[in-house]
Amino acid sequence: MTTEETFLASIKKIFNNYKAMGEKTFAQLDDEHINYTPNEDTNSIAVIVKHISGNMLSRWTDFLTEDGEKEWRHRDNEFENTIKTKQELLEVWGKGWECMFNAINPLTADDLLKTVYIRKEPHTVIDAINRQLAHYASHIGQIIYMAKIIKSSDWESLTIPRNKSKEFNQKMMG
Numbered sequence: 001m002t003t004e005e006t007f008l009a010s011i012k013k014i015f016n017n018y019k020a021m022g023e024k025t026f027a028q029l030d031d032e033h034i035n036y037t038p039n040e041d042t043n044s045i046a047v048i049v050k051h052i053s054g055n056m057l058s059r060w061t062d063f064l065t066e067d068g069e070k071e072w073r074h075r076d077n078e079f080e081n082t083i084k085t086k087q088e089l090l091e092v093w094g095k096g097w098e099c100m101f102n103a104i105n106p107l108t109a110d111d112l113l114k115t116v117y118i119r120k121e122p123h124t125v126i127d128a129i130n131r132q133l134a135h136y137a138s139h140i141g142q143i144i145y146m147a148k149i150i151k152s153s154d155w156e157s158l159t160i161p162r163n164k165s166k167e168f169n170q171k172m173m174g
Contacts, residue, residue, distance in 0.1 A: 004109030011129055012104060018133075018140050019097050022049075024158050025147045026093070031085045033150045045143050046083035052139050053096030054078040059118065059132055060103035064111065068118040068128065104129070 001009070026034075034046040043051070054075065059068040083089050112125045123131065148155045160168045 002109055004112050018137055021158050022140050025144050028151055034086055034089050036150050045146050046089055047079055047081050048139050048143055049089050049093050050083055051078040053092045056096030056100045060100045063103040
């Protein structure tokens with residue numbers, strides 16, 4: 001496998017891991033939880049999902065041929081809460097990820113050094129992918145943190161639970 005093929009496989013795996021972390025978080029939440037905000041200047045989980053999805057649809061639609069900031073995108077509207085149920089949240093979430101994977105899955109090693117644009121700023125495909133990966137990871141971290149606050153002691157860890165590292169390592173390493 002070439003370095004380029006390894007990169008493509010790696011980013012697909014990492015994107016899938018972040019998608020799964022979001023979905024494992026949503027599984028612990030109810031309709032009322034997705035719209036919780038501790039204050040008026042904080043985005044709810046629903047708003048963060050709406051923003052991630054809007055970004056994905058804009059960035060990944062016609063990824064190699066059009067600027068990633070589409071004229072039809074209304075970013076400011078992404079921060080207005082219109083998602084009321086977890087089912088709606090999952091639909092919006094899924095639509096964004098589907099668009100992203102439809103753009104990434106067909107990429108080849110030859111595509112990685114091509115130039116794409118985001119707000120008319122040139123990026124290699126590698127840079128554009130890394131930019132989006134960092135963006136989504138930061139927002140998914142916000143979603144997880146907000147869910148942990150909401151669920152408090154009922155939160156089920158997505159990774160190694162607190163004070164369980166030794167047991168986890170023993171299980172993994174024998």
